[in-house]
Amino acid sequence: MGRPPTPLLSTDRIAAVAMELVSATGGFTIPDLAKKLQVSPSSLYNHVSGRDQIVELLRERAMSEVHLPDEPARPWADVVADILRSYRRSYARYPRLIPLLTAYPVNSSHAIGMYNVLAVTLHRAGFDATDTLRAIxxxxxxxxxxxxxxxxxxxxxxxxxxxxxxxxxxLATGGPQPGRADDAFEYGLAVLLRGLG
Amino acid sequence: MGRPPTPLLSTDRIAAVAMELVSATGGFTIPDLAKKLQVSPSSLYNHVSGRDQIVELLRERAMSEVHLPDEPARPWADVVADILRSYRRSYARYPRLIPLLTAYPVNSSHAIGMYNVLAVTLHRAGFDATDTLRAIxxxxxxxxxxxxxxxxxxxxxxxxxxxxxxxxxxLATGGPQPGRADDAFEYGLAVLLRGLG
Structure with missing residues (x-):
């Protein structure tokens, strides 16, 4: 009763603490993660297979607010625009995570689900397989x-x-954040869709 | 004569070691940097004013291979394409540095020089000031x-x-790196210039 309860180790808790480390320092190591969780590195391996799996758990967190449209009959550019808007918002919560995620192969259901919808949407719009990969x-x-x-x-x-x-x-036309970035994103999205169309 | 020569501390050496730390771990702290340079944090401050200046030194390294065209009379899209190609190549050497650079205001001559050329080129092409900022x-x-x-x-x-x-x-159309990324970049560059044109 005298000591504070130690939260049980779980994949969720490992991912949460790894995300704190990435946000604060730009990366994580297994020894630092174990230290911050107050467990031994070997205890970590009872819950995760290794660094690759932790990166995928972080990818799932980064993607947790990506919304996939449920109306596949809408024009392809509208479907793509909605996905990209929520994809950006969701990732913007964890900017320092981005180079870590791009350095590892994508292997989470969340991410594969989004790329599936993009590939189906581009295929329906007439993009061939080569241009679908390039456009994605x-x-x-x-x-x-x-x-x-x-x-x-x-x-x-x-x-x-x-x-x-x-x-x-x-530069004088740029307003305060997040308005400046939001405005530039919508402009860029329109340019991109016009160029693809 | 018995001990190895210790390299003199200089802004160049501080930047080189900070870059090693960023490439290995995703970030740097002043104490870690001082430790790796085998000096006290206060010795660092004899050479740099602080973290902001070190980040600008890293930005200059990231931009060191950006080539600015010397033929301003060429079509704007060709000038932009050449700049963006060398900008990407130059930054691709230091992927983990990217979120650190975007989190700090740009304040290096190299970078301002590139943005000046882009702004002049877009202005000549007829972009107004608002769209110049958005396009950049x-x-x-x-x-x-x-x-x-x-x-x-x-x-x-x-x-x-x-x-x-x-x-x-x-996915089956994607070849090995760097060919896959180079091909996608050229496709994306063409889409972007078509959308802007």
Whole structure:
């Protein structure tokens, strides 16, 4: 009764603490994770098979707010736009996780589910298999870059003597966050869909 | 004569070791950096003003292979394409650095120089100041996402039972790296320029 209850080790708790480490430091190691959970590294392996599985648990968290549309009959560009909007929002919660996720092969149901819907939607829109992979890769690159931009500071460029008049005029149009990033994302999404269409 | 020479502390050496830490762990702290350089944190402050300046030194390294075209009379889309190609290649060397750079305001001559050329080029092409900022943001998001994709594993998606036939067909068209990422980048660049044009 005298000591505080120690939460039971679970995959959920391992993922939550690994996410804290990534958000604070940009990465995690198994020894650091075990230390923060106050367990031995070998106890971790009773719950997860290794680093790869922890990365997939983090990917599932990053994707947890991705909504997949349930009206497949809508125009393909609308379906894609809705997916990419929620994909960006969901990932923007964990910007420092992004290079860790892109360094590991995708192997979680959440993620495969989203890519399945994108592939089916592009296939129905007439994209062949080669262009479907290229278009999905383009969407991924755009969304992950945009998720990073949503985490950018209020003034993403410092104004100084080296800033020329054209750049200064452009920078002056940028409002506060998240409005600036949201506006740029919608513009970029429209450009991308126009270019793909 | 008996002990190995200790390299003199310099901003170059501080940046090189900070980059090693970021590449290995995803981030750096001043205490870790001082420890790795075998100096006290206060010695670091004789060379750099703080964390912000170190991040800018890392940004300059990431941008060191960005080539700016010297023929401003060429079509705007060709100028932009050349810049974005070298921007992606240059950043792809340091994928784990990317979320650190996007979290800090841009304040290095290299970077401001590139954004100046992009802003002048878009202005000449008829983009107004608002769309210039949006288009530059789109280019940034696309390039940084694509730099991460170039660092992705050979098989960025694991094939499993959950992969539907449309996604499986698309994945089957992907060749080995860096060819897969290069091909997708050129496709995405063409889509982006078509959508902007």
């Amino acid at each position: 890769t383009l969407m991924d690159c755009f969304v992950l870059g945009s998720a990073l931009d949503l985490a950018a500071p209020e003034e993403p460029w410092e104004s100084g003597a080296e800033v020329g008049p054209e750049l200064a005029a452009a | 943001t789109l280019m940034d998001c696309f390039v940084l996402g694509s730099a991460l994709d170039l660092a992705a594993p050979e098989e960025p998606w694991e094939s499993g039972a959950e992969v539907g036939p449309e996604l499986a067909a698309a």
